[in-house]
Amino acid sequence: MSSLQRIAWKPELPVGERLRRLVALALTSGRPVALWRLPGAEQPRLCLSLKVDSAYIGLPPALEPTAPAGFAFFPFRDSDHNPPLFLPADLFFDLAKPEEIQVSAAAAARLPELRQRFATLPETTELPWHLSRQPAPATASQAEYEALVAAGVAAIEAGTVQKVVSSRAVRRPLPAGFDALAAFAELQERYPNAFVSLVSAPGVGTWLGATPEVLAEIDEDQVFRTMALAGTQPLLPGMKPATAKWAHKDLEEHAMVARYIVNCFKQLRLREYDERGPRTVAAGQMLHLRTDFAVYLTQVPFPTLGTDMLRLLHPTPAVGGVPKQPALEFLRRHEGYDRAYYAGFLGPVNLPDAGVARLYVNLRCLQLRAQEAILYAGTGLTSDSDPAREWQETELKLRTVGAILQEPSPASA
Numbered sequence: 149m150s151s152l153q154r155i156a157w158k159p160e161l162p163v164g165e166r167l168r169r170l171v172a173l174a175l176t177s178g179r180p181v182a183l184w185r186l187p188g189a190e191q192p193r194l195c196l197s198l199k200v201d202s203a204y205i206g207l208p209p210a211l212e213p214t215a216p217a218g219f220a221f222f223p224f225r226d227s228d229h230n231p232p233l234f235l236p237a238d239l240f241f242d243l244a245k246p247e248e249i250q251v252s253a254a255a256a257a258r259l260p261e262l263r264q265r266f267a268t269l270p271e272t273t274e275l276p277w278h279l280s281r282q283p284a285p286a287t288a289s290q291a292e293y294e295a296l297v298a299a300g301v302a303a304i305e306a307g308t309v310q311k312v313v314s315s316r317a318v319r320r321p322l323p324a325g326f327d328a329l330a331a332f333a334e335l336q337e338r339y340p341n342a343f344v345s346l347v348s349a350p351g352v353g354t355w356l357g358a359t360p361e362v363l364a365e366i367d368e369d370q371v372f373r374t375m376a377l378a379g380t381q382p383l384l385p386g387m388k389p390a391t392a393k394w395a396h397k398d399l400e401e402h403a404m405v406a407r408y409i410v411n412c413f414k415q416l417r418l419r420e421y422d423e424r425g426p427r428t429v430a431a432g433q434m435l436h437l438r439t440d441f442a443v444y445l446t447q448v449p450f451p452t453l454g455t456d457m458l459r460l461l462h463p464t465p466a467v468g469g470v471p472k473q474p475a476l477e478f479l480r481r482h483e484g485y486d487r488a489y490y491a492g493f494l495g496p497v498n499l500p501d502a503g504v505a506r507l508y509v510n511l512r513c514l515q516l517r518a519q520e521a522i523l524y525a526g527t528g529l530t531s532d533s534d535p536a537r538e539w540q541e542t543e544l545k546l547r548t549v550g551a552i553l554q555e556p557s558p559a560s561a
C-alpha cells in the first residue's frame with residue numbers, strides 16, 4: 149500500500165548532487181538502495197529502505213494495490229546466496245519532482261535525524277557500494293561455451309527439453325575512475341527505451357543494467373502486460389526493424405515463449421487477453437522478436453491476476469526453457485556458474501502509485517565488484533543452434549552494458 153507522505157524538500161544543491169547524497173546516505177549506513185529509469189522517461193527515481201532486515205522477503209512480491217510499496221529484486225533461482233529482495237519504500241525521490249520527497253511513517257518519524265545526516269555527509273566522490281561476498285563466478289571460454297551449447301542441442305535432440313537458454317558470465321576490469329552513478333547516467337542516455345537500473349543491497353551486492361524485457365506490468369489504466377521477447381539478430385547500419393527477415397530457428401525460439409505465456413493464462417482459466425505480434429523491435433545494437441500480451445483488468449473479474457501471472461511466468465522460456473523444470477535442471481547441471489540476479493526480475497511495485505507495478509527481466513546487466521565487473525548474457529537454443537553463432541550472440545548482448553566499461557579515449561580524457 150502506498151502510504152507515503154509528501155514532504156517539501158529544497159536543499160541548496162543541484163538535483164544530481166542530491167541524488168548522490170541520498171545514495172551515500174543509504175550506503176554509508178549499510179542500507180539498500182535502488183535507482184531506476186522507466187523506458188521513455190526523462191528522469192530516474194530512487195527508493196531507500198531504512199530497515200535492512202525487512203528487505204529479505206523470500207517470496208515473489210504481491211502486485212495488488214494494497215500490497216506494500218517498494219522495489220523488488222529477485223534472483224534467477226532463489227537460494228541462501230541469492231535471497232529474493234523487496235526494498236520497502238521508506239524514502240522515495242523522483243528526479244522529475246525534485247522539490248519533494250515521499251516518506252513512510254517510519255521515515256517521517258526520523259526526519260530530523262535524516263535531514264541532519266544528509267546535510268553533514270562528508271564530500272566524497274567514491275561511494276561505498278555494497279559488494280557480494282560470493283566468489284566471482286566461473287567464466288566460460290569460447291570452447292567451453294560452445295560445448296555447453298552442443299550439450300543443450302543434444303538434450304533437445306534427445307527430447308529432454310524442447311528449448312533451453314544457456315548463458316555465461318564474463319569478468320571485465322573497471323576502467324580507471326569508474327563511477328557507478330555516472331555509468332547509470334550513461335546507460336540512461338544510451339538506451340532511452342530500456343529499463344535502466346542500479347540496485348545495491350547488503351549481502352547481494354551492486355547490479356547495473358539496461359533491460360528491454362517486461363516480465364509483468366500493471367499500468368495506470370489497470371492494464372496487465374507481459375511480453376515474449378526472444379529471437380536475436382544484429383542491428384546493422386541502415387537496417388529497418390520492420391523489414392528484418394528472421395530465420396526459422398528464431399521464429400521457433402520465439403514461438404515457444406509466446407506459447408508458454410498463453411499456457412500461463414490458460415492455467416488461470418483466463419481467456420480475455422489481447423495478443424499482438426510477433427514484430428521486430430530494436431534493443432541496443434540488436435533486433436528481437438516480440439509479442440505483446442495485455443489484459444484489461446477492469447473488464448475481468450480477476451483482482452490477483454498480476455500476482456498469479458508473475459508467479460507462473462518467472463523464469464520464462466526467454467531465460468530458462470521448455471518444459472520449465474527439465475530446462476532448469478539442465479542449466480543447474482551444465483551451466484557451471486551461479487547466475488545470481490541475472491535473468492531474475494526487478495522493478496517498482498505500488499511505487500509511487502498504488503496499483504501500478506513494473507517488473508522487468510534482469511538482462512543486459514552486470515554485477516559490480518571491487519576491481520571488476522561481472523557481465524552476463526545468454527542465448528535461446530533450439531535443435532538448429534550453431535555453437536559458434538550462439539557464442540557470437542552472447543558477445544553482441546554483452547556489448548549493451550559493456551559499453552559503459554570502455555576506457556575514455558585519450559582525446560576525450
Ligand SMILES: C=C(O[C@H]1C=CC=C(C(=O)O)[C@@H]1O)C(=O)O
Binds near residue numbers: 313361511
Ligand atoms: C537471455 C538473454 O536474452 C533473452 C531475451 C531476448 C532474446 C533472447 C534470445 O534471442 O536468445 C533471450 O531469450 C540475454 O540477453 O542474456
